[in-house]
Amino acid sequence: MTRVIEVPAHFDDRSFDAFAEGFGNWPPEEKLLFDARGAQWASPYGLIGILTAGQALAEAKREKPLLTVPISDEVKRYWARTGFFLQAAELFELHGKVPRAAATGPSDVLLDVTPVRATEDVHSVVDKISEGASRILHGELGLEMKATLRFSMALSEACQNIVEHAGTSGWVAVQAYTFRRRLGRRVVVIAVSDAGVGFRRSLESTHAKRFGERWGDGAALEAALIQGVSRFRDPGRGQGLAFIKRFLDQWEGKISIRSGTARLSIVPPWDEDVPLSDRLPHFPGSQVQIIIPAQQPERR
Amino acid sequence: MIQTIRIGHLLREAVAAPYRNLVTRPTGAAVRIRIEETLARSDCLTAMLDFSGIELVDLSCADEVVAKLLLAGRSAYFFVLQGLREDQHEAIDHVLTHHRLAVAAVPPGSREPRLLGWVPSDAREAFACVCDHGPLGAADLSRALGWLETRSRDALRELALHRLVRPDGELYYPLPTA
Numbered sequence: 001m002t003r004v005i006e007v008p009a010h011f012d013d014r015s016f017d018a019f020a021e022g023f024g025n026w027p028p029e030e031k032l033l034f035d036a037r038g039a040q041w042a043s044p045y046g047l048i049g050i051l052t053a054g055q056a057l058a059e060a061k062r063e064k065p066l067l068t069v070p071i072s073d074e075v076k077r078y079w080a081r082t083g084f085f086l087q088a089a090e091l092f093e094l095h096g097k098v099p100r101a102a103a104t105g106p107s108d109v110l111l112d113v114t115p116v117r118a119t120e121d122v123h124s125v126v127d128k129i130s131e132g133a134s135r136i137l138h139g140e141l142g143l144e145m146k147a148t149l150r151f152s153m154a155l156s157e158a159c160q161n162i163v164e165h166a167g168t169s170g171w172v173a174v175q176a177y178t179f180r181r182r183l184g185r186r187v188v189v190i191a192v193s194d195a196g197v198g199f200r201r202s203l204e205s206t207h208a209k210r211f212g213e214r215w216g217d218g219a220a221l222e223a224a225l226i227q228g229v230s231r232f233r234d235p236g237r238g239q240g241l242a243f244i245k246r247f248l249d250q251w252e253g254k255i256s257i258r259s260g261t262a263r264l265s266i267v268p269p270w271d272e273d274v275p276l277s278d279r280l281p282h283f284p285g286s287q288v289q290i291i292i293p294a295q296q297p298e299r300r
Numbered sequence: 301m302i303q304t305i306r307i308g309h310l311l312r313e314a315v316a317a318p319y320r321n322l323v324t325r326p327t328g329a330a331v332r333i334r335i336e337e338t339l340a341r342s343d344c345l346t347a348m349l350d351f352s353g354i355e356l357v358d359l360s361c362a363d364e365v366v367a368k369l370l371l372a373g374r375s376a377y378f379f380v381l382q383g384l385r386e387d388q389h390e391a392i393d394h395v396l397t398h399h400r401l402a403v404a405a406v407p408p409g410s411r412e413p414r415l416l417g418w419v420p421s422d423a424r425e426a427f428a429c430v431c432d433h434g435p436l437g438a439a440d441l442s443r444a445l446g447w448l449e450t451r452s453r454d455a456l457r458e459l460a461l462h463r464l465v466r467p468d469g470e471l472y473y474p475l476p477t478a
Contacts, residue, residue: 119324126321126356146387149356153391156323156358164325236363236399243359243394 002066003028005053007036011046013256013289019049021281027060034092039070044173044191045289047084047113051171054091056195056284059168069096082173083112110136110188111155111174122159125172126152133188136176140186141294143251150247151188151292157240158192158288165231166196166285183270183293190290198286199224199259206231217260218278225257225264244290251292259286268293302380302476303344307365308353310334320355328364335369345378345466346476352383352408362395370401370463378463378475380413381405392416402462406477413477419462422447426455427464435471 005022008015023032034050042050050067057065067088070076077099079085085098110132114125134148141147155174162170172192179187196202199220207223208215223229225245230237241255245266248255256265256273263277270293311322314330322328339347349366351357357365369379381392384405396402396417404413404427415427429444430436436444441452456472459465465472 119326120315120317122324123315123317123319123321123327126323126358127319130321130355146390149387150390152321152356153358156321156356157360160324160360236367236395239359239363239395239398243391 001030002033003030005032005034005065007034007039007042007050008046009038009040011039011041011049012043013045013258016045016049016258016283016287017277017280019046020283023053023281023283026282026284027057027062031063032057032065034065034067037068037071037096039075040072041075042079043177044082044113044175044189045193045287047079047082048171048173048191048193049283049287051084051087051091051113052193052195052285052287053283054088055169058091059195065092067092067094069094069098071096073099082109082175083114087113087115087171108136108176109174110176111172113171113173115169116159116162116172116192116194117169119160119163122156122163125159126156129155129174133174136188137292140176141188141292143292143295147251147292151190154244154247154290155190157244158190158290160240161286161288162192162194162196165199165202166194167202168194168196168285170194170196170285179291179293182272185296186294188292191288193285193287195285198284199257203229203231206233216278217262218264218276221257221259221262221264222276225255225266248290248292251295253293254291255288257286257288258283301344302346302348303339303342304348304350305335305338306350306352307331308351311354320353321358322351322354322361322365323356323358325360325364328361331361332365332368335365336372339377345376347377347379348477349379349381350383351381351388354383354388357384357388357391359391359395362391366392366403367395367399367401370396370403371399378466379403380475380477381416382477383408389416402464404464404475404477411477413475415464419464420455420458422451422455423458423462423464426452427459430456430459430465430472431474435468435473437470437472 080099137143137147176188200217211219228238228242252268310331393416402417402419406413438453442449460467
């Protein structure tokens with residue numbers, strides 16, 4: 001029997017839970033078919049979410065899933081340009097014609113869908129991003145010049161979380177686009193996802209006791225993002241997320257982390273998300289999204 | 301005597317690639333170990349860590365390199381940072397403040413050090429005064445800042461504790477910056 005996992009037509013952090021719900025109990029016993037034929041748009045968070053699911057299935061030694069590619073040529077071309085199909089071909093049996101990614105000039109894709117497996121990958125990601133980041137953050141979004149360094153730091157810290165805590169590899173993608181409905185402004189989005197142990201299991205041995213019965217995915221996210229705790233005893237640990245949170249606050253940016261069955265967000269005034277969503281459909285590993293909006297003229 | 305240590309050079313040795321970004325904990329730890337090895341072979345008490353040619357210092361490396369050197373070297377060495385641009389101060393300042401540590405940093409093209417990290421406000425003022433006037437005792441500092449002598453003594457001792465000035469008898473010397 002094959003279970004069909006519907007890829008939402010508009011696939012981003014808000015439709016992610018519907019995608020996660022499609023798997024039922026994790027890991028599903030049946031062969032899976034990821035149906036992306038109706039996809040009209042996907043954020044970097046959505047794209048690397050698909051890859052994370054594929055990776056988690058491979059690690060659970062499940063049969064290689066099928067992925068039907070979007071019907072829309074425009075969508076297919078865009079997914080190809082982000083490098084998605086290149087990575088997906090390793091994890092899925094692709095069905096449908098996949099266009100070759102055309103070499104283009106400066107683009108809204110600041111960082112292709114890129115695997116993060118080891119420390120060297122983090123170096124390579126930070127190296128790749130620096131030039132494009134300055135062009136978009138300073139040139140388009142109106143952020144101060146030092147924003148580029150902060151942005152690269154955030155990217156570095158988010159990717160290092162995979163290498164240091166996930167226990168497996170993951171993915172990162174960075175893209176600029178316009179939030180028409182939510183904000184009406186340009187944004188840069190960093191999406192980082194892994195199929196690893198998740199925040200709860202990573203922090204359990206060192207922090208669960210303190211939370212008692214409250215301990216769960218939500219409490220673990222709260223401990224990491226709000227209290228800055230780490231599974232390491234080293235007092236220098238746990239500063240990365242605190243630092244990201246501080247500068248996002250200055251720029252009215254947003255960070256949200258989904259892990260297991262919970263999602264915790266630092267919600268800026270322009271967004272209507274709730275700070276903590278619990279009892280969500282389970283999804284393996286951890287998914288981080290950082291959104292930095294264009295600054296309004298009076299803030300520049 | 302000052303031992304100048306070029307961080308960019310150690311970074312390239314550590315990662316065996318021409319990277320200009322000092323990022324990730326393993327890389328930071330590898331660079332720190334090389335600094336410690338260099339210092340172990342040297343007679344110098346002051347180490348000038350030269351960040352010229354480094355593009356980005358992330359929090360992990362700020363912690364692994366600068367904070368851990370300061371924590372480990374409290375009794376042995378004086379550290380001064382140089383070649384850091386203004387926009388590169390943030391990660392180091394954030395990490396050192398977290399640990400309640402501080403270090404002197406000399407901006408490119410300047411000999412005037414500034415403090416990164418955390419010291420009490422009196423110590424910060426005293427640091428600027430010592431850098432400005434040269435070696436000072438508690439009485440000199442009191443005259444310069446209009447403080448009671450006990451206040452000056454406490455501020456200078458705090459700076460000495462953070463290894464931001466070099467005490468010699470009754471006087472506190474600014475760290476050499478060139």
